[in-house]
Amino acid sequence: MLAEIITIGDEILIGQIVDTNSAWMARELNKIGIRVKQISSVSDDKDHILKALAEAATRAKIIFITGGLGPTKDDITKKTLAEYFGVGFVENKEALENVERIFAKYNRPLLDVNRLQAQVPANCEIILNKNGTAPGMWFNHEGVIYISMPGVPFEMMYMMEGEVLPKIMANFKLPSIIHTTLLTVGEGESFLAERIADIENELPPYIKLAYLPKLGQVRLRLSAFGEDEESLQKQVDIFAGKIIERIGAVFVVDKDIALEKAILDKMTERGLTLSIAESCTGGYISHLFTQHPGSSKVFLGGGVTYSNGLKEHILGVKHQTIEQFGAVSEQTVKEMVDGALLNFKSDFAISVTGVAGPDGGTVDKPVGTVWIAVSGMGKMLIKKYTFGNKRQQNIERSAVMALSMLNTLLTEVAD
């Protein structure tokens, strides 16, 4: 079955925001066997929206529309949809209660403009928006489903996951699609591909292997399409097993989860604790861990020791070490990880110090130079990396490599 996505709003067309919604939706739709035929971003302009809707309806069975549902004048999606379907507006009780609930919760008076958000085209079914005042809308018009949702990513995502996707699956008979994802870290896409080339060549035509690389990690996704879910899963499991055996240490987990979540799961299972001493990553690694529910079972905390003073004060790095070898050095990163273990009293610790850039580089230590240490249960790994000159990438790459090293250490001490 084919779908299309239409995003409405000038923000994307003037390049103020990058359209991440569409990629997320496309991915979720793929998982349930729906292919996206076209993604269109159009402006807050009635005639343009009407034309885009009509064109999409000639190609697809389901049309997802995001954006343009706010309470202000520039948001015209709702009235344009009513015009498209040739219907008037009705007040939806459930949507009004939702708006009232949200305003009551924040102790705000309900304005007329907010009450208007509960007015919807007469031919729609409401998709409740628990995270915002603009309801989603589901239309079934001349054999095509139209689904209108807010453009705010988390509002759209909760509606998709909680209501829209289940409703689609209940309404349509979709083919079975099985996805199994193998998370790997520390080896490039082309090297992995070469190592498993013969296994890939053996795959039957109904199983596809995709390489999804991202900053030092590669996800290998096996997707099988067919009728019988059970036999598809069995086939996929066999090939996943072969790949895991072949690639060895770079394999992390056979789930499509974040690298740090895989580590949290392993450490939770073994009752281990972690602390982190971050300099150039500036809190990013701590954030990666703490965004996951239950991370407090493993993650005790840490120091974001950006200044040299705090490296000494919080972690106990010796003043002389920094004087003699510099803040970005093997000696400093070692004292940082030792200090984290000692002061934060965790089983394992990570420390990172480097030059994220764009300033601060020297001839000896150019921008992108990063030292990482991981330590615990009597073992330690220390490595120097030389990344590029992009600050954000240096922060992210440092984090991934630190996680990769911790994953390796955890594997070693398990033996």
Add this chain to the structure above:
Amino acid sequence: MLAEIITIGDEILIGQIVDTNSAWMARELNKIGIRVKQISSVSDDKDHILKALAEAATRAKIIFITGGLGPTKDDITKKTLAEYFGVGFVENKEALENVERIFAKYNRPLLDVNRLQAQVPANCEIILNKNGTAPGMWFNHEGVIYISMPGVPFEMMYMMEGEVLPKIMANFKLPSIIHTTLLTVGEGESFLAERIADIENELPPYIKLAYLPKLGQVRLRLSAFGEDEESLQKQVDIFAGKIIERIGAVFVVDKDIALEKAILDKMTERGLTLSIAESCTGGYISHLFTQHPGSSKVFLGGGVTYSNGLKEHILGVKHQTIEQFGAVSEQTVKEMVDGALLNFKSDFAISVTGVAGPDGGTVDKPVGTVWIAVSGMGKMLIKKYTFGNKRQQNIERSAVMALSMLNTLLTEVAD
């Protein structure tokens, strides 16, 4: 003048990659006075591409096409363009020399499939690709310009900056577009809209106001279209000034930058330093600051004191305080911010403690309960927030509110 962007390739439609190219192109085009009317992502399918080209040509004077120029079988943009224009292929000498140069550089033998990359539709002008083997192509067909470029971001960007944009500016007399963005925090879209309704109604037809809300922040964007840049800017400045005066304390800065960047700029200018004691935000606020170049001038560091033990050990929160009032309490958040100022020796400090969820809530302190304190130069603000039950949102909202409080405090101590 209107443009459209068409991206070709399945990667975007299956959500494997996020289309960042289009936002970048739209931004660059806006700067020279070209508005993007529609962005369309279509699959590697001849008929679909032909239809998208024909539709775009009815709306726009310039059509940018990215992707589908690789040497492999699934890349069909070039031959589809030749069919669209009804022309044959010719070998382009310059493009061939470029391919040969690149292969010589990497000491690789030139395969026939690579040589084919120098074959281009007979009606095009070449846009040299210094970073890759696929040439860009410029077509002028029945009054519409078509520009085809590779989808690899840095190849496309280099071609746009070095050749395409200068050529467009040389060929067309372009109108001016002025954007001014006002960043606000702490007041909802509909409240802001009501407060400035009369100013919005006064706007001349060539100035548009857009509301761009995001987690407690709203960006107000004034866009003006016309001939005379100077007078447009003057008009926009007048309306921006009226809005700023009206909305008062919720206004942060008249630039399209991140909230924490606005704070960093203010603090850098005044030579002030900052430290952060984070519990439920788990390093996220520190990460927000440290992703910006130059943040080390302001941000000294901080503690991610997830466990109670670390709140006591790193920040000096009294054991008895946590025992008596709990880790999520006014007393604890106050001792955290005091401890940050004292131990991290900064001019200002932020502290945050709360129940991010989904677990850990109680009747008294349900998930979403967050205490935030900001302190410095003898002043302190402490507030309790009650957010929802989504962990990621609670983290992000806490961060935005902490930044908002710090912005308020900085404004107060400036008086």
